[in-house]
Amino acid sequence: MKVSKIFLIGIVCLLAACSGGRKRVTQSIDYSNPQAGRSYYDFSPYELEDPSVLDDRYNTQERVLGEDEDFTSENISSSYGTYGDVVITVATRKFKLGANASRREMALFQKAMDQAYNVALHQYRPTGFTYSLSSVGAVNPLSDLEVTCKMSEHSANAVGQASCNTFFNNVATGYRQLSSN
DSSP states (O other): OHHHHHHHHHHHHHHHHHTSOOOOOOOOOOOOOTTTTSOSSOOOOOOOOOOTTTOTTSOOSOOOOOGGGOOOOOOOHHHHGGGOSOEEEEEEEEEEOOTTOOHHHHHHHHHHHHHHHHHHHHHHOOTTOEEEEEEOOSSSTTTEEEEEEEEEHHHHHHHHHHHHHHHHHHHHHHHHHHHHO
16 A cells, blocks of 8 residues: 555656646846957067077077086987987986985985086086986885986996996985985
């Protein structure tokens, strides 16, 4: 008996929902744009000058390179096609900053890496010399850091191991000195 009453109420609700008719929209919405002929932005044309890159009158003085831009480049693109020399990973070292390493230790380590990079760069002058830093700590990401020494293939064959060893040794000694202060 209860099932038939519930079934009867369900049918009545379904019929009431279907036979409600269509609701009429009584709002007066105007979709026309009164500013359709006018532009929002000003697109007034202007005269183009000659490009300054190709003009010699602006390039009268030679630009002084900064310390981080002092690279010697070799033109070896003929042997490697259009893109030049290939950058390869020469060496990778893992540094342990300790289980409780924080932003302070990370800042000191970054400062030691920058100093070591400048020493190795000025001593060996490798082309395309750079490094990458990644955190490999399991619990504390800053506890273990992996530093990868990279440079062009030509420089890696010539001075790769020596420059990366100098870089890594200076990172370790520089960090010890900075953290002891």
